[in-house]
Amino acid sequence: MELTTILFYFFSIATIGAAAVMVFSKNIVHSAFALMFSLIGVASLYVLLYADFIAATQLLVYVGGILILILFGVMLTTQGRSFDYKTITVNLVPASILSLGVAALLIFVFVKTDWMISEVAEPDQTIYDLGMLLMGDYVLPFIIAGVLLLIAIIGAILMATRLSSQSIKNENIE
């Protein structure tokens, strides 16, 4: 077996296994850490496809940013009681039917599609071309995405400050 193939199967199994742990775990912090393994596995698969920039972005944004925020939220909202993070199962029957349907659809598409298989070749420079495209052909979507994120940040700050000023007022009344 080729070393790359072994690595591919290793990371695929790790990704899927971690995802399964994430879904089935009763402890929400365990789920979050399982999500971390799953995301790292996906990043490794990107590396195997020679998409190094996407892989590093995946690590930086999802693992280094979003996941830490999730853990922070979970830990801070439960007021420090460290063993009360339980997940519960609701709507078991409709959810299973829906996911089985989606799975059937995906498998159907996977079998029916004519996959174009091309030999993987290591590109000389991924990030240079990416930068050229982002600043050239796709500059408008890039800027729009940036403005959208800015609006989201300003909105978040606005909501946070409004909440905290209200709680200060309440404290004063009491």
Added chain:
Amino acid sequence: MINFAANTTYTLPILVHAAVPLTIIVVYALVAIWGERKVAGFIQDRLGPMHVGRWHGWAQSIADLLKLLQKEDIVPKDASRFLFKFAPFMMFAASYAAFAVIPFSSGYIGSNINIGVFYLLAVTSLLTLSIIMAAWASNNKWSLLGGMRSAAQMVSYEVPTIATVLTVIVVAGSLNLMTITEMQAGNDILGFLPNWLIFQNPFLIVAFIIFFISILAEAHRVPFDLPESESELVAGYQTEYSGIRWAMFMLAEYADMLLLSLLGAVLFFGGWNSPFGDFMSGPFWEFFWFMLKGLLLVFVMMWIRWTLPRYRVDQLMHICWGILIPLSFINLVLVALWEVIF
């Protein structure tokens, strides 16, 4: 499953290639722990370790390591066992993985990839997660408090670090650390100064100061050692750890310190370039100069540790969000303007 016989020509060189930074880290950690105790001793007008190995206690860290290896591996009863056991190794793996893109000399770099610095910043973000993992899995309030502080601190100080690294990239025009080093060769500035980036653009001096403060915070060094401040949190996230797992934490912390110092040396002080032009250059001397620059920055970190008191949490956050982040972004614009004009 792995056909080693067919792959030996392939696998063995890769493993040896990947193990080079490991040797450097382990030897450095032994020296640095001894060095830190000596520096602490001299700053406080003491002698520090003096007995083990006769000459100025040079074998003290080796003795400590042997002691740690023999200690009992204690896992608290209510700890989350898998995460508790896994966290120290993940932390070391994260800082070790980042060494892959550090150019130790013109002859050795782990992986000469185009996205060098970006990869380094992405991989080191795993450090934060492993600290939270250790903190939460210990099921101890000191650990959890330390972990929360550490996460808040590292996420915040990542912003000025990345902003200052970006400033250097604007000047250098590459993310590849080897290319950034190669373009700093020669001694042309004012006739004798080496072409290091810090001398090329006056605003990069400001960038370096911001960068150094941020890496102090990212490596949890005094005055930003709140996650493990021993006078209030026992030992922060390390409280429940003992033996070899605790040793892995220490190794990871020292490796992280060296990593960030070496990154500073590449970005601002010419990496493996000799300060005297062609004098004393060549792959081995380049390694010597590179480690010298990195270790000097590590020494400054130790010096600061025994000089300054610790900040409060609110001061820490104010320094980051109120001062360093706006300053680093203004500085980024100024550097870019300087590059356009000159």
